[in-house]
Amino acid sequence: MWESVSTEDKYPEPTSRRRFVKGVVGGAALSAFAAAGAAGINLTTSPTGEGGGLIEYYGVNVVGGPAPRPMPQIPIEIDDEGNVLGVWPPVREVTRQGETVAVAQMRLGDITYSSEWFQYCGVETFPGLEPTADRDNHFRYAESSQYDWQNQEVSPGDPVNVDDFADYRTWGNEIGQPGVGKPASVTWRSEGADAASTIPVLLIRSDRIGQAARDDAWLRASTREGFVAILNKCTHFCCVPGYKIDPASARFDAENEIYCPCHQSVYNPFTIIRQSFVAFPRPEEDGE
Amino acid sequence: MSRGDPAGRRWPGSLIGGVVAALAVIALVAAPFSLPGTGVWVYYARPAVGPVAVGVLAAFFALVGALGPLFRIWPAIVGGALLALSLAMVGITVFWLTRVSEAIVFSLSTVDALRYHRWALLGFALAALVCAAWYAGASVARRSTAGRTGQAADGDSRS
Numbered sequence: 001m002w003e004s005v006s007t008e009d010k011y012p013e014p015t016s017r018r019r020f021v022k023g024v025v026g027g028a029a030l031s032a033f034a035a036a037g038a039a040g041i042n043l044t045t046s047p048t049g050e051g052g053g054l055i056e057y058y059g060v061n062v063v064g065g066p067a068p069r070p071m072p073q074i075p076i077e078i079d080d081e082g083n084v085l086g087v088w089p090p091v092r093e094v095t096r097q098g099e100t101v102a103v104a105q106m107r108l109g110d111i112t113y114s115s116e117w118f119q120y121c122g123v124e125t126f127p128g129l130e131p132t133a134d135r136d137n138h139f140r141y142a143e144s145s146q147y148d149w150q151n152q153e154v155s156p157g158d159p160v161n162v163d164d165f166a167d168y169r170t171w172g173n174e175i176g177q178p179g180v181g182k183p184a185s186v187t188w189r190s191e192g193a194d195a196a197s198t199i200p201v202l203l204i205r206s207d208r209i210g211q212a213a214r215d216d217a218w219l220r221a222s223t224r225e226g227f228v229a230i231l232n233k234c235t236h237f238c239c240v241p242g243y244k245i246d247p248a249s250a251r252f253d254a255e256n257e258i259y260c261p262c263h264q265s266v267y268n269p270f271t272i273i274r275q276s277f278v279a280f281p282r283p284e285e286d287g288e
Numbered sequence: 289m290s291r292g293d294p295a296g297r298r299w300p301g302s303l304i305g306g307v308v309a310a311l312a313v314i315a316l317v318a319a320p321f322s323l324p325g326t327g328v329w330v331y332y333a334r335p336a337v338g339p340v341a342v343g344v345l346a347a348f349f350a351l352v353g354a355l356g357p358l359f360r361i362w363p364a365i366v367g368g369a370l371l372a373l374s375l376a377m378v379g380i381t382v383f384w385l386t387r388v389s390e391a392i393v394f395s396l397s398t399v400d401a402l403r404y405h406r407w408a409l410l411g412f413a414l415a416a417l418v419c420a421a422w423y424a425g426a427s428v429a430r431r432s433t434a435g436r437t438g439q440a441a442d443g444d445s446r447s
């Protein structure tokens with residue numbers, strides 16, 4: 001008797017419980033339906049069809065701060081007139097998941113160099129990264145520069161020439177030591193693009209690179225006459241770092257390094273290492 | 289339909305709280321799509337089941353929570369459905385956020401508040417779960433209390 005009373009007190013009425021169970025079953029069915037549907041959407045719209053995915057690249061080593069990986073390097077060539085260019089690989093059609101996509105890729109040194117190296121932080125949508133785009137590969141001086149020498153001696157849009165860097169062994173400014181390397185803020189494959197989709201590049205000419213290239217196969221293949229080029233997009237939240245432009249860098253031992261003012265990441269421009277990352281896909285061509 | 293019928297149009301605080309949390313989940317799932325670039329697809333699609341499914345579940349949650357009392361569906365049914373939906377939301381969010389790589393979050397854009405995005409998503413999914421449990425508990429327990437007074441409060445009094 002006592003038992004049955006307490007059971008009734010403790011537990012809800014069967015009808016109420018049955019309805020609750022009905023609700024749970026209905027909710028669970030809806031959940032399974034939604035999860036399966038979403039997984040299906042992800043698979044059918046899988047971005048890997050447009051390039052991207054896990055790829056290996058070379059970039060400037062992170063020596064401090066929160067950046068998770070190196071900023072990618074842009075291999076360099078120098079033409080007969082002494083102009084400095086970024087290598088853009090030949091475009092080839094590859095079949096991915098039954099679809100033919102164009103990818104700019106080539107074998108360089110011991111690695112496959114491709115346009116996918118630069119596909120992060122929204123750069124993947126920039127017109128300059130479109131593999132088939134017939135664009136100018138010359139590095140050109142950027143519109144706004146924080147280097148006095150660049151503002152005084154050259155004009156924005158001019159192609160970068162080796163002669164502009166003749167004093168690279170002695171050049172210095174008020175930040176860090178002189179003679180480490182002479183930098184410039186340049187753009188690449190971005191003529192006619194608006195400021196928001198201009199590819200920012202940091203170009204440095206340094207003896208350290210020239211010397212390291214003597215006994216490093218990759219640097220021999222990707223640098224010329226001490227020039228090294230880096231896609232200047234921080235791998236930690238996409239800011240544009242600088243080399244010898246921010247006096248605050250000295251507080252983080254970064255006055256001779258590449259320093260990102262956003263969260264104090266530090267990259268050593270003279271240590272190039274190999275790493276992998278997940279490249280984002282390029283957006284699908286529209287209207288075709 | 290008598291006045292005071294608990295199966296009638298009543299939205300207790302737990303239900304309103306749950307619906308608000310579900311709307312916040314939907315907003316959080318949708319927000320990164322406004323970023324430039326294609327990174328959000330990579331962020332959401334690794335692993336395959338992630339925030340898109342959570343957003344759909346949150347939409348179901350908000351619909352059931354808002355419309356259940358409007359159509360006078362039994363609170364116990366509504367409570368059970370909300371509990372299952374929010375459990376799935378929390379489960380999928382945990383499954384996803386323990387697998388998503390932080391380097392991908394860093395590569396999305398200059399909006400560094402995104403580092404908290406996945407935790408905020410989990411927070412609101414948990415809030416929805418707590419509200420759903422509270423509401424379900426109250427609606428299942430209601431009958432036994434009401435039953436002792438002889439009132440078939442949660443009974444078959446629908447017209």
Ligand code: FES
Pocket residue numbers: 065066067234235236237238239241260261262263264265
């Ligand atoms: S350190 Fe965070 S954006 Fe560069």
